[in-house]
Amino acid sequence: MSKSQNVWAEFFSDKICGGHRSSSEEFISKEAKEKLFHLDGGKTLLDFGCGAGELLVYYAPEYEKLIGVDFSASMLDEANRRIREKNYENVSLILADDKTVWKKLDSSFDRITAAGVFQYLTYQEIDKFIFNASNYLNEEGRIVLFDILDSRLYPLWKIGLFSQDPKPLYILRKVGFEFKTMVSASLKNRPRDILGYAHNPYKVEKIVNKQGFEMTCVQSMYYEYKYHAIIYRT
Ligand SMILES: C[S@@+](CC[C@H](N)C(=O)[O-])C[C@H]1O[C@@H](n2cnc3c(N)ncnc32)[C@H](O)[C@@H]1O
Numbered sequence: 223m224s225k226s227q228n229v230w231a232e233f234f235s236d237k238i239c240g241g242h243r244s245s246s247e248e249f250i251s252k253e254a255k256e257k258l259f260h261l262d263g264g265k266t267l268l269d270f271g272c273g274a275g276e277l278l279v280y281y282a283p284e285y286e287k288l289i290g291v292d293f294s295a296s297m298l299d300e301a302n303r304r305i306r307e308k309n310y311e312n313v314s315l316i317l318a319d320d321k322t323v324w325k326k327l328d329s330s331f332d333r334i335t336a337a338g339v340f341q342y343l344t345y346q347e348i349d350k351f352i353f354n355a356s357n358y359l360n361e362e363g364r365i366v367l368f369d370i371l372d373s374r375l376y377p378l379w380k381i382g383l384f385s386q387d388p389k390p391l392y393i394l395r396k397v398g399f400e401f402k403t404m405v406s407a408s409l410k411n412r413p414r415d416i417l418g419y420a421h422n423p424y425k426v427e428k429i430v431n432k433q434g435f436e437m438t439c440v441q442s443m444y445y446e447y448k449y450h451a452i453i454y455r456t
Contacts, residue, residue: 363454
Protein backbone atom coordinates (compact mmCIF):
# COMPACT_ATOMS: atom_id res chain seq x y z
CA MET A 223 0.00 0.00 0.00
CA SER A 224 1.33 3.49 -0.85
CA LYS A 225 1.91 6.02 1.96
CA SER A 226 -1.16 8.04 0.96
CA GLN A 227 -3.34 4.92 0.94
CA ASN A 228 -2.11 3.96 4.39
CA VAL A 229 -3.39 7.32 5.59
CA TRP A 230 -6.84 6.69 4.07
CA ALA A 231 -6.98 3.07 5.24
CA GLU A 232 -6.29 4.33 8.77
CA PHE A 233 -8.84 7.13 8.38
CA PHE A 234 -11.61 4.68 7.39
CA SER A 235 -10.56 1.90 9.78
CA ASP A 236 -13.23 2.84 12.36
CA LYS A 237 -15.84 4.56 10.15
CA ILE A 238 -19.35 3.15 9.78
CA CYS A 239 -21.01 5.46 7.25
CA GLY A 240 -20.29 6.84 3.80
CA GLY A 241 -20.61 10.53 4.67
CA HIS A 242 -23.53 11.38 2.40
CA ARG A 243 -24.91 14.92 2.58
CA SER A 244 -27.81 13.49 4.57
CA SER A 245 -28.02 9.99 5.99
CA SER A 246 -31.85 9.97 5.88
CA GLU A 247 -33.35 7.07 3.90
CA GLU A 248 -35.26 9.60 1.83
CA PHE A 249 -32.06 11.29 0.63
CA ILE A 250 -30.04 8.10 0.10
CA SER A 251 -32.89 6.51 -1.86
CA LYS A 252 -32.94 9.55 -4.16
CA GLU A 253 -29.17 9.32 -4.61
CA ALA A 254 -29.47 5.60 -5.36
CA LYS A 255 -32.17 6.24 -7.98
CA GLU A 256 -29.90 8.71 -9.78
CA LYS A 257 -27.08 6.15 -9.69
CA LEU A 258 -29.26 3.31 -10.95
CA PHE A 259 -30.29 5.54 -13.86
CA HIS A 260 -26.63 5.99 -14.89
CA LEU A 261 -25.76 2.34 -14.22
CA ASP A 262 -28.46 1.60 -16.76
CA GLY A 263 -28.99 -2.12 -16.25
CA GLY A 264 -26.65 -5.10 -16.40
CA LYS A 265 -27.02 -8.28 -14.37
CA THR A 266 -23.83 -8.37 -12.33
CA LEU A 267 -22.24 -5.50 -10.42
CA LEU A 268 -19.03 -4.83 -8.51
CA ASP A 269 -19.35 -1.93 -6.05
CA PHE A 270 -15.79 -0.86 -5.25
CA GLY A 271 -15.49 1.07 -1.97
CA CYS A 272 -19.03 0.04 -1.03
CA GLY A 273 -18.54 1.38 2.49
CA ALA A 274 -21.45 0.68 4.82
CA GLY A 275 -23.56 -0.59 1.90
CA GLU A 276 -25.85 2.45 1.98
CA LEU A 277 -26.17 2.39 -1.84
CA LEU A 278 -25.49 -1.32 -2.29
CA VAL A 279 -28.79 -2.24 -0.59
CA TYR A 280 -30.62 -0.15 -3.20
CA TYR A 281 -28.68 -1.78 -6.05
CA ALA A 282 -29.32 -5.32 -4.73
CA PRO A 283 -32.93 -5.82 -5.96
CA GLU A 284 -31.90 -4.68 -9.47
CA TYR A 285 -29.06 -7.18 -10.03
CA GLU A 286 -28.65 -10.97 -10.03
CA LYS A 287 -25.23 -10.95 -8.40
CA LEU A 288 -23.38 -8.16 -6.58
CA ILE A 289 -20.01 -7.92 -4.87
CA GLY A 290 -19.15 -5.09 -2.48
CA VAL A 291 -15.48 -4.38 -1.84
CA ASP A 292 -13.90 -2.16 0.80
CA PHE A 293 -10.62 -1.95 2.70
CA SER A 294 -12.36 -0.94 5.95
CA ALA A 295 -13.52 -3.88 8.10
CA SER A 296 -15.79 -1.61 10.17
CA MET A 297 -17.53 -0.37 7.00
CA LEU A 298 -17.96 -3.93 5.75
CA ASP A 299 -19.42 -5.05 9.11
CA GLU A 300 -22.01 -2.32 8.76
CA ALA A 301 -22.69 -3.28 5.11
CA ASN A 302 -23.10 -6.91 6.17
CA ARG A 303 -25.61 -5.87 8.85
CA ARG A 304 -27.66 -3.89 6.30
CA ILE A 305 -27.65 -6.73 3.75
CA ARG A 306 -28.70 -9.38 6.32
CA GLU A 307 -31.43 -7.06 7.63
CA LYS A 308 -32.94 -6.99 4.11
CA ASN A 309 -32.31 -10.73 3.56
CA TYR A 310 -30.45 -10.16 0.28
CA GLU A 311 -28.76 -13.39 -0.70
CA ASN A 312 -27.27 -12.17 -3.95
CA VAL A 313 -24.64 -9.89 -2.33
CA SER A 314 -21.13 -10.90 -1.20
CA LEU A 315 -18.56 -8.70 0.48
CA ILE A 316 -14.78 -8.74 0.07
CA LEU A 317 -12.21 -7.02 2.28
CA ALA A 318 -9.62 -5.67 -0.18
CA ASP A 319 -8.18 -2.49 -1.71
CA ASP A 320 -7.74 -1.34 -5.30
CA LYS A 321 -4.58 -3.45 -5.70
CA THR A 322 -5.60 -6.68 -3.95
CA VAL A 323 -9.23 -6.97 -5.04
CA TRP A 324 -8.62 -8.31 -8.55
CA LYS A 325 -7.03 -11.59 -7.48
CA LYS A 326 -9.99 -12.24 -5.18
CA LEU A 327 -12.54 -12.16 -8.01
CA ASP A 328 -13.55 -15.27 -9.90
CA SER A 329 -15.86 -13.71 -12.49
CA SER A 330 -16.28 -10.59 -14.59
CA PHE A 331 -19.07 -8.02 -14.33
CA ASP A 332 -21.56 -6.07 -16.44
CA ARG A 333 -21.06 -3.02 -14.24
CA ILE A 334 -18.09 -1.92 -12.13
CA THR A 335 -18.92 1.08 -10.03
CA ALA A 336 -17.59 3.23 -7.21
CA ALA A 337 -19.30 6.10 -5.40
CA GLY A 338 -17.30 8.71 -3.53
CA VAL A 339 -14.12 6.62 -3.69
CA PHE A 340 -11.90 7.93 -6.46
CA GLN A 341 -10.97 10.99 -4.41
CA TYR A 342 -8.85 8.62 -2.32
CA LEU A 343 -6.85 7.47 -5.35
CA THR A 344 -4.12 9.38 -7.19
CA TYR A 345 -4.22 9.75 -11.02
CA GLN A 346 -1.64 6.94 -11.20
CA GLU A 347 -3.82 4.67 -9.06
CA ILE A 348 -6.88 5.55 -11.17
CA ASP A 349 -4.93 4.53 -14.28
CA LYS A 350 -4.10 1.13 -12.74
CA PHE A 351 -7.67 0.70 -11.50
CA ILE A 352 -9.12 1.25 -15.01
CA PHE A 353 -6.56 -1.13 -16.49
CA ASN A 354 -7.40 -3.89 -13.96
CA ALA A 355 -11.15 -3.22 -14.13
CA SER A 356 -11.07 -3.61 -17.93
CA ASN A 357 -9.97 -7.24 -17.43
CA TYR A 358 -13.03 -7.90 -15.26
CA LEU A 359 -15.57 -6.10 -17.39
CA ASN A 360 -17.88 -7.99 -19.73
CA GLU A 361 -17.91 -7.07 -23.43
CA GLU A 362 -20.81 -4.61 -23.28
CA GLY A 363 -19.95 -3.57 -19.72
CA ARG A 364 -19.59 -0.11 -18.19
CA ILE A 365 -17.42 1.35 -15.46
CA VAL A 366 -19.41 4.05 -13.68
CA LEU A 367 -17.53 6.27 -11.25
CA PHE A 368 -19.86 8.39 -9.16
CA ASP A 369 -19.22 11.58 -7.25
CA ILE A 370 -15.68 12.45 -8.26
CA LEU A 371 -14.58 15.75 -6.69
CA ASP A 372 -14.26 18.28 -9.53
CA SER A 373 -10.95 20.13 -9.22
CA ARG A 374 -12.49 23.12 -11.02
CA LEU A 375 -15.52 23.48 -8.74
CA TYR A 376 -14.55 22.03 -5.38
CA PRO A 377 -12.23 24.92 -4.32
CA LEU A 378 -15.01 27.41 -5.15
CA TRP A 379 -17.57 25.42 -3.15
CA LYS A 380 -15.19 25.22 -0.22
CA ILE A 381 -14.82 28.98 0.02
CA GLY A 382 -18.59 29.40 -0.02
CA LEU A 383 -19.12 30.71 -3.56
CA PHE A 384 -22.05 28.31 -4.08
CA SER A 385 -23.84 29.38 -0.91
CA GLN A 386 -27.17 31.22 -1.17
CA ASP A 387 -25.79 34.64 -0.34
CA PRO A 388 -22.00 34.68 -0.70
CA LYS A 389 -21.07 37.97 1.02
CA PRO A 390 -17.39 39.09 0.64
CA LEU A 391 -16.69 38.92 4.40
CA TYR A 392 -18.13 35.39 4.61
CA ILE A 393 -15.93 34.28 1.69
CA LEU A 394 -12.86 35.94 3.22
CA ARG A 395 -13.46 34.07 6.50
CA LYS A 396 -13.84 30.78 4.60
CA VAL A 397 -10.58 31.41 2.69
CA GLY A 398 -8.83 32.12 6.01
CA PHE A 399 -10.24 28.96 7.56
CA GLU A 400 -9.19 26.82 4.58
CA PHE A 401 -5.69 28.29 4.66
CA LYS A 402 -5.36 27.60 8.40
CA THR A 403 -6.61 24.02 7.94
CA MET A 404 -4.14 23.46 5.10
CA VAL A 405 -1.15 24.75 7.08
CA SER A 406 -2.12 22.79 10.18
CA ALA A 407 -2.60 19.57 8.13
CA SER A 408 0.79 19.86 6.45
CA LEU A 409 2.50 20.58 9.81
CA LYS A 410 0.87 17.45 11.26
CA ASN A 411 1.62 15.48 8.08
CA ARG A 412 -2.07 14.67 7.64
CA PRO A 413 -4.21 14.88 4.47
CA ARG A 414 -5.13 18.48 3.64
CA ASP A 415 -8.72 17.57 3.20
CA ILE A 416 -10.65 14.63 4.64
CA LEU A 417 -12.63 14.52 1.39
CA GLY A 418 -9.44 13.51 -0.45
CA TYR A 419 -8.12 14.73 -3.79
CA ALA A 420 -10.13 16.56 -6.45
CA HIS A 421 -9.65 15.33 -10.03
CA ASN A 422 -9.98 17.20 -13.30
CA PRO A 423 -12.49 15.40 -15.58
CA TYR A 424 -10.31 16.02 -18.66
CA LYS A 425 -7.35 14.27 -17.00
CA VAL A 426 -9.56 11.32 -16.01
CA GLU A 427 -10.86 11.19 -19.59
CA LYS A 428 -7.27 11.07 -20.93
CA ILE A 429 -6.55 8.11 -18.67
CA VAL A 430 -9.64 6.18 -19.78
CA ASN A 431 -9.02 6.97 -23.48
CA LYS A 432 -5.49 5.59 -23.13
CA GLN A 433 -7.02 2.33 -21.90
CA GLY A 434 -9.31 2.15 -24.97
CA PHE A 435 -12.49 3.53 -23.38
CA GLU A 436 -14.76 6.50 -24.04
CA MET A 437 -16.03 8.63 -21.17
CA THR A 438 -19.17 10.71 -20.71
CA CYS A 439 -19.05 13.17 -17.86
CA VAL A 440 -22.25 14.24 -16.11
CA GLN A 441 -22.85 16.65 -13.24
CA SER A 442 -23.89 15.05 -9.94
CA MET A 443 -27.54 15.90 -9.10
CA TYR A 444 -27.02 16.17 -5.37
CA TYR A 445 -23.47 17.59 -5.01
CA GLU A 446 -22.67 20.82 -6.89
CA TYR A 447 -18.93 20.13 -6.89
CA LYS A 448 -18.95 16.48 -8.01
CA TYR A 449 -19.33 14.70 -11.33
CA HIS A 450 -19.91 11.17 -12.55
CA ALA A 451 -17.77 9.43 -15.18
CA ILE A 452 -19.55 6.89 -17.36
CA ILE A 453 -16.94 4.77 -19.08
CA TYR A 454 -17.59 2.35 -21.94
CA ARG A 455 -15.64 0.53 -24.64
CA THR A 456 -15.21 2.28 -27.97
C1 LIG B 1 -16.95 8.16 1.20
S1 LIG B 1 -17.08 6.43 1.46
C2 LIG B 1 -18.33 5.98 0.28
C3 LIG B 1 -18.95 4.65 0.57
C4 LIG B 1 -20.04 4.17 -0.42
N1 LIG B 1 -19.55 4.05 -1.75
C5 LIG B 1 -21.22 5.10 -0.40
O1 LIG B 1 -21.37 5.90 -1.34
O2 LIG B 1 -21.97 5.06 0.58
C6 LIG B 1 -15.58 5.86 0.69
C7 LIG B 1 -15.33 4.37 0.90
O3 LIG B 1 -14.26 3.95 0.07
C8 LIG B 1 -13.41 3.08 0.79
N2 LIG B 1 -12.09 3.18 0.16
C9 LIG B 1 -11.34 4.30 -0.06
N3 LIG B 1 -10.20 3.99 -0.69
C10 LIG B 1 -10.22 2.64 -0.88
C11 LIG B 1 -9.31 1.73 -1.49
N4 LIG B 1 -8.16 2.14 -2.02
N5 LIG B 1 -9.63 0.42 -1.49
C12 LIG B 1 -10.81 -0.01 -0.94
N6 LIG B 1 -11.72 0.81 -0.36
C13 LIG B 1 -11.43 2.12 -0.33
C14 LIG B 1 -13.48 3.60 2.21
O4 LIG B 1 -13.12 2.63 3.17
C15 LIG B 1 -14.93 4.01 2.33
O5 LIG B 1 -15.73 2.98 2.80
